[in-house]
Amino acid sequence: SYSGVKLLLHGLCSNTTVKSLDLKGNNxxxxxxxxxxxxxxxxxxxxxxxxxWNSLGMWEEGFSSFCQGLGANNFLQRLDLRNNQINxxxxxxxxxxxxxxxxxxELDLRWNNIGLLGGRALLNCLHRNKTLKRLELAGNNIPGxxxxxxxxxxxxxxxxxxxxxxxxxxVNILSKEVLSLKDEKNKQFLDFMDTVDKQKEEKVKSERISAARVGQLQEVLDEQHSIMNxxxxxxxxxxAALALSEQKVHNLGExxxxxxxxxxxxxxxxxxxxQQQKQESADREAKLLQDLSAASExxxxxxxxxxxxxRKCKVQQDQLFQVKQDLTNTTAELKLRAVQAEERLEMEKRRFKQSLEDMESLRVKEVDHMAQHIEASERSMQDRIQRLEAIRISLEGELSQVKAAALAERGQAEEELIKARSQARLEEQQRLEHLEEKLQLMTESRDEAQKCCLKQKEMVAEAQARAKQLSLxxxxxxxxxxxxxxDLNRKEEEKVIExxxxxxxxxxxxxxxxxxxxxxxxxREKVAALERQLKALSSNHREALLDKEGEISLLLEKLRMKEAEISRVREEEAQRASFLQNAIMAYVQGPPLGTHGSRK
Incomplete structure (x- = not known):
């Protein structure tokens, strides 16, 4: 349908992948x-x-818009418009x-109705169009x-x-050759400059090496001079050291x-x-002996x-022992008395028991009397017991007093002994310390004298050793x-040799x-020769370039000649076309009416 074709072509306007489009036979x-x-x-x-097979030529407005789009397009390379009734x-x-x-x-216009005028228009457009290589016009009633x-x-x-x-x-080949020649020339020039730079560097290096060697030799000479100095x-x-050593030896001898x-x-x-110290020590020893004898006395x-x-302590100890024996005797007597009292109580109890046994019949009558008598006897016994306890307590107090007095006397005696012993020991220690100090002083003085003698001997030995060392x-x-x-003589010889x-x-x-x-x-001569060679090469290159330029000019002249021939051919073809056009126009117009009537 028309809407489908329109949508398809509208969608392809923004497409960038489709390279070939075939819409034949779609009206x-x-x-x-x-x-x-x-x-x-x-x-x-x-x-x-x-x-x-689309009959595009029948619709003038549509085909004109198609031609305008074709004129604006610069990407299409092949167009097939066969059997489209193009006039x-x-x-x-x-x-x-x-x-x-x-x-x-490429343009294919076979089997259309282009005719003579259309052929002329296409022929005229080919003078301006220089890209079209193939044009098919069979079946269009175009003259041969x-x-x-x-x-x-x-x-x-x-x-x-x-x-x-x-x-x-x-031109590309020549430009490439020219570029290659320029590159070769540049390479040769760069190689020459590199060789020149290398030679200059070698020269500078040799000069530096020679200068360094001269400097080293000068340094060696300076070092030798400094060594000599x-x-x-x-x-x-x-x-000077020898003179000083001789003076020192002389001074040391003195x-x-x-x-x-x-x-x-x-x-x-x-x-x-x-000798004086020996006498003093003998006197001191005699005095010390006297002091020792007095101390011994x-x-x-x-x-x-x-x-x-x-002895006094022993006597006091004997007295204490006797007191202890007396205490033991008194305690034994007290114990015996207590035992006797208990035995008496038991005897009386036995007697009471016997009387109770004998006088059971009289017990009821004499209970009160016996109870009173028993209470009185018990009271008397308690009084006796209390008295005995008071006697025992008094005896124990006396024993404690005696013990305290004995202990006090013993402590006093021991303190007096300790004081006497400590005083004797202190006096002996003081005397001994005094004597030891005197002995230490004597020994120190003797040691100092011996040390002084040894030091003097060592000084003498050191002086002798120093004298020997100085002589050595x-x-x-x-x-x-x-x-x-x-060494000086040898170094002078070495210096002369060096x-x-x-x-x-x-x-x-x-x-x-x-x-x-x-x-x-x-x-330098080689550099000059190389420069000459470079000049010769540059002259040769210039001549070659001039030759190439001459060849290019010849080619351009040939092109001009061919273009002149082409223009001449075009003029001839234009003349022929004009002649044919006049002939065709004369043929189309035919003879005038008068001539036809006369012939009849």
Whole structure:
């Protein structure tokens, strides 16, 4: 249906994937032609469009919109319009569209009604359209000469495209060759510059190396001079040290003599002091012996006093023992009395029992009397018991008093003994400490005297050892001086040898530098030769470029000649076409009416 075709074409307007569209035999008519025009206006992906058997030429408005869309489209390459009843007017509109189109390469218009006028319009449009390569016009009532002219125009377009493509290819090839020549020239120039830079760097390196060697040799010479100066300074220092050591040896000898004299005097003084100390120690020992004898006598007296006090303590202990025995005796008597009283009570109880047994009949009568008598007897017994207890308590108090007095006397005696013993011990300790202090002082004085003697002996030994060491050091310094003199002589010889070596090396370096100068001169000559070669190469390249430019100019002249020939052919064809057109017009118009009547 028309609406379906319209919707389909409207949807394809924004499509970007469809490359080929075939709508033959759909009877599109005006609506379809207008929709196709819009499609060609908007779509940019379709390359092939087939519209056979659709009678598009019958609808002038629709076909004109289709032609306008075709003129605006620059992407379609193949169009099939066979059997669409296109007349000369439609062909003229199609020719106008082809003049505007720049992408269509194949157009099929077979079996339409284009006629002579349509053929001329298509022929005229081919003078402007340069992309159309194939045009099918069979079955359109177009004269043969027009068809031939159209074929010639198409062939001319094809030839022109081939010539242009060949010229473009040649231009591309020539440009590539020119670029390759430029690259080669640049490479050669860069290689030459690299070689020049390398030679310059080598020259700079050689100069630096030579300068470094000269500096090293100068440093070696300076070091040797400094070594010589240091050795001279060391010799002066050693000589000064020797002089100082000799002075020290002389001073030490004098010190030894003075020390010996002082030692002899000190030894005599110490001997005298020792004799005096011996006498004093003997006197002190006699005094100490006397003090010891007096202390021993006092100890004997104190021991006698202690014995007497011990005897008194024994007597007091005996008295205490007797008191204890008396206490035990009194307690035994009290116990016996209590036992006797208890026995008496038992006897009386027995008697009462017997009387009760004997006088059972009288018991009732004499109960009151017996009870009173028993109570009185019990009271008397209680009184006796109380008295005995008071006697016992008084005896116990007396015993406690006696014990306390004995303990007090014993404590006093023990305190007196302790005081006497402590006083005796303190006095003995004080005397012993005093004697020990005196002995310590004597021993310390003796030890100090011995230490002084030992120190003096050590001083003498150290002085002798120092004298020996100084003599050894003097001998060593003399030997060192001899060795230093030998080293100086040897180093002077080495210095002379090294100076000669340095001179030889300097001469060799001078020779090397001269050789390097010659090499640099040769390199400069090579650089000049290379520059000449570069100039020659540049001249050759220029000549080659000029030759290429001449060839390009020849090709351009050939193109111009061919274009002139093409223009001449076109003019001839135009003349022929005009001649044929005049002939056809004359043929179409026919002879005048008068001539027909006369013939009849």
């Amino acid at each position: 599109l008519r005006t609506v379809g032609a207008e929709a196709l025009g819009k499609l060609l206006w908007q779509n940019k992906s379709i390359r092939s469009l087939t519209l056979e 000369h007017q439609g062909a003229a509109e199609l020719a106008v569209a082809l003049t505007q189109n720049a992408s269509l390469q 000469d027009i068809l031939k002219a159209i074929e010639q125009a198409l062939n001319h377009n094809q030839d022109r495209e081939t010539i242009l493509s060949e010229a473009q290819n040649q 240091s050795l001279k300074a060391k010799l002066q220092m050693t000589e 010190l030894l003599n003075t020390m010996k004299q002082e030692q002899t005097s000190v030894a005599q003084c110490h001997f005298r002091e020792l 006092k100890n004997l007296l104190l021991r006698n006093q202690v014995d007497e006090l011990e 050091q003097a001998d060593g310094l003399k030997r060192r001086l001899e060795e230093l003199q030998q 100076v000669n070596k340095v001179k030889v090396e300097l001469q060799e370096q001078i020779g090397h530098l001269e050789a390097e100068r010659t090499a640099q001169d040769s390199l």
